[in-house]
Amino acid sequence: MRFYDNKDSLNIVQSVASASTMISSVAVEVKNYILSKFPKGFFKHVYIDTAQTVSEQNRNEKYNVNANKIPYPSMTISPEISLDDPIGGMEKGQHLSSPNLYLRRDIETTYRKLVVDPDKKFSIYYTSDYVTTNFNFKLVTNSYIQNADLSFFLKSNFQKDFFQFLNHRGIQSEIPKTFIRAIADIYNWDLNKPEEMDELRLYLIGTSKQEDAI
Numbered sequence: 001m002r003f004y005d006n007k008d009s010l011n012i013v014q015s016v017a018s019a020s021t022m023i024s025s026v027a028v029e030v031k032n033y034i035l036s037k038f039p040k041g042f043f044k045h046v047y048i049d050t051a052q053t054v055s056e057q058n059r060n061e062k063y064n065v066n067a068n069k070i071p072y073p074s075m076t077i078s079p080e081i082s083l084d085d086p087i088g089g090m091e092k093g094q095h096l097s098s099p100n101l102y103l104r105r106d107i108e109t110t111y112r113k114l115v116v117d118p119d120k121k122f123s124i125y126y127t128s129d130y131v132t133t134n135f136n137f138k139l140v141t142n143s144y145i146q147n148a149d150l151s152f153f154l155k156s157n158f159q160k161d162f163f164q165f166l167n168h169r170g171i172q173s174e175i176p177k178t179f180i181r182a183i184a185d186i187y188n189w190d191l192n193k194p195e196e197m198d199e200l201r202l203y204l205i206g207t208s209k210q211e212d213a214i
Helices: 020-036 053-061 144-157 177-186 194-207
Strands: 002-005 010-013 045-048 074-082 112-116 123-126 132-140
Touching (some): 010 177, 020 074, 112 194, 177 194
Antiparallel strands (some): 002 010
16 A cells, blocks of 8 residues: 655555456356357356355255266366466556556546545545456367367357457456545444445445446
């Protein structure tokens, strides 16, 4: 966390360190996109290996109480995160780097708004950055013929080495807990009381911008 004090206002910069929320959100979008390319109900079992093992085991037991076998065809998705630049030309720029190094003076026009307090006590802005997340898919069938049919189906429905874009998808990210704590203190909300937590939740929903909803 870094503080910028210019006498008239205090600016606090906090980097978002929680990647799990973002990866889970992207994984759901990717899974739904891939499944949309197959006939509905084609896969009898879909597993993302970041999910809890216990819950997946309980799900398997519903299929075969005695053998606990996974039904086929099945799909396993393994996410991998990388800090490398995803594509040439998409390196960091002034608007894509964390402001913990420097903060531009024209905050109102430089950074995107997330929350604007109606009493003008504070506002929350953010910057963004590119992150590469790779997904490895393992598809398993129970016969050679199904494998052959599936291979040709993949070749005809997915364009190898060709970019495809999923636009207008909402990706979740976590607001730093220090900001939530500061807002609660400003309005004297006790986060240990459920009713006051509801007040905070409704406040964030009401003050967040439409494009970047909380």
